[in-house]
Amino acid sequence: MLYQPPLPPQYQGLSIEALKLRVAERKRQLGSRLVILGHHYQEDDVIAFADFTGDSLKLSQLAAEQATCEFVVFCGVHFMAESADILTEDNVKVILPDLSAGCSMADMATLEQLEEAWEIVTGVTAARVIPITYVNSSADIKSFCGLHGGACCTSSNAARVLSWALDQGEKIMFLPDQHLGRNTAYAMGFPLDSMAVVDPNKPRLGLRDDGIRDARFFLWKGHCSVHTLFSPEQCDEIRRIDPEFRIIVHPECDWAVVQKADLSGSTEAIIRTVRQSPEGSKWAVGTEIHLVSRLAQEQAGKRVVRSLAGIQCLCTTMYRIDLPHLLYALDELAAGRVVNQVRVDDHTRRWSRVALQRMLSLPALRAAGS
Ligand code: 13P
Numbered sequence: 001m002l003y004q005p006p007l008p009p010q011y012q013g014l015s016i017e018a019l020k021l022r023v024a025e026r027k028r029q030l031g032s033r034l035v036i037l038g039h040h041y042q043e044d045d046v047i048a049f050a051d052f053t054g055d056s057l058k059l060s061q062l063a064a065e066q067a068t069c070e071f072v073v074f075c076g077v078h079f080m081a082e083s084a085d086i087l088t089e090d091n092v093k094v095i096l097p098d099l100s101a102g103c104s105m106a107d108m109a110t111l112e113q114l115e116e117a118w119e120i121v122t123g124v125t126a127a128r129v130i131p132i133t134y135v136n137s138s139a140d141i142k143s144f145c146g147l148h149g150g151a152c153c154t155s156s157n158a159a160r161v162l163s164w165a166l167d168q169g170e171k172i173m174f175l176p177d178q179h180l181g182r183n184t185a186y187a188m189g190f191p192l193d194s195m196a197v198v199d200p201n202k203p204r205l206g207l208r209d210d211g212i213r214d215a216r217f218f219l220w221k222g223h224c225s226v227h228t229l230f231s232p233e234q235c236d237e238i239r240r241i242d243p244e245f246r247i248i249v250h251p252e253c254d255w256a257v258v259q260k261a262d263l264s265g266s267t268e269a270i271i272r273t274v275r276q277s278p279e280g281s282k283w284a285v286g287t288e289i290h291l292v293s294r295l296a297q298e299q300a301g302k303r304v305v306r307s308l309a310g311i312q313c314l315c316t317t318m319y320r321i322d323l324p325h326l327l328y329a330l331d332e333l334a335a336g337r338v339v340n341q342v343r344v345d346d347h348t349r350r351w352s353r354v355a356l357q358r359m360l361s362l363p364a365l366r367a368a369g370s
């Protein structure tokens with residue numbers, strides 16, 4: 001995680017109303033020089049200032065379209081800001097209002113670990129292995145995938161990317177989220193025993209050579225600390241309380257939870273499904289609390305349970321992007337100083353862009369999502 005020094009004292013103790021007025025004023029002042037992107041997991045006060053909102057796929061597409069502004073202020077986490085930097089030209093500077101807004105899942109795979117795992121796996125199997133990384137990963141992991149014939153995916157297009165990858169090779173190394181990998185491959189018809197978990201912290205990844213030869217998918221042992229809070233028992237409990245509830249969860253949840261749920265889908269898919277359901281329908285939603293709360297408020301004619309888990313499942317790193325940090329970044333830009341710029345070096349940028357562009361250019365899902 002990167003270090004973010006404490007904000008200067010003038011940003012502490014400001015009321016929400018004062019912060020909102022000052023952010024609005026700075027936004028007006030910076031005008032078309034500035035575009036603010038916001039992930040759906042951000043809190044309402046921050047989302048209110050976003051020019052565009054979206055899930056990871058939509059935000060990468062939006063970032064790639066920003067050609068004329070000077071600054072993209074990314075209200076999300078570090079890997080998203082990196083992707084935005086990779087997909088924009090040098091004239092666009094990408095700023096993350098709080099540099100310590102990382103992602104614990106992305107931190108579960110380092111380039112060094114991946115290189116070691118790659119050597120072990122490709123040293124045992126003669127089959128062509130295609131590396132696929134969830135966008136929730138560092139730029140150097142994306143770059144490795146680009147360089148080795150692989151691509152990125154998001155939760156919206158994982159099935160499409162996996163089927164593309166299976167046209168390129170026989171086996172897939174999927175990282176860093178074992179759950180998204182397992183849920184997607186299983187939904188595509190692959191049995192659980194065709195998937196081997198790669199544990200970078202175990203000798204020889206915790207795998208025997210025959211296990212490596214037999215597996216079709218190598219699933220990196222990473223997870224999201226928010227979505228793995230949901231359990232199958234919580235699904236049972238919701239159904240016991242009221243069988244009319246439909247359960248929809250994010251595919252970062254454990255396989256057993258996805259099996260218990262009625263539906264699973266990316267953030268955009270969850271929003272679309274609840275929005276399109278008839279008035280009076282009842283939904284229990286297994287994903288980040290800020291999104292679920294906003295959806296519940298927006299869809300007041302439906303019953304949307306705010307927390308399937310009974311506790312507030314919050315992405316604490318997304319939550320670091322608050323109004324004081326947003327105001328600080330905008331104040332500095334207005335004063336002609338660029339702070340918290342996220343920049344990817346040229347080599348990493350070149351190959352991670354290849355991995356991202358391979359994903360973005362897959363035609364069937366570009367507009368649709370899932
Ligand atoms: P999506 O935005 O692809 O739904 O992913 C959710 C998430 O965990 C982002 O970090």
Ligand code: SF4
Nearest residue numbers: 103104105224226315
């Ligand atoms: Fe990372 Fe999970 Fe937070 Fe997404 S919700 S940024 S995967 S920790």
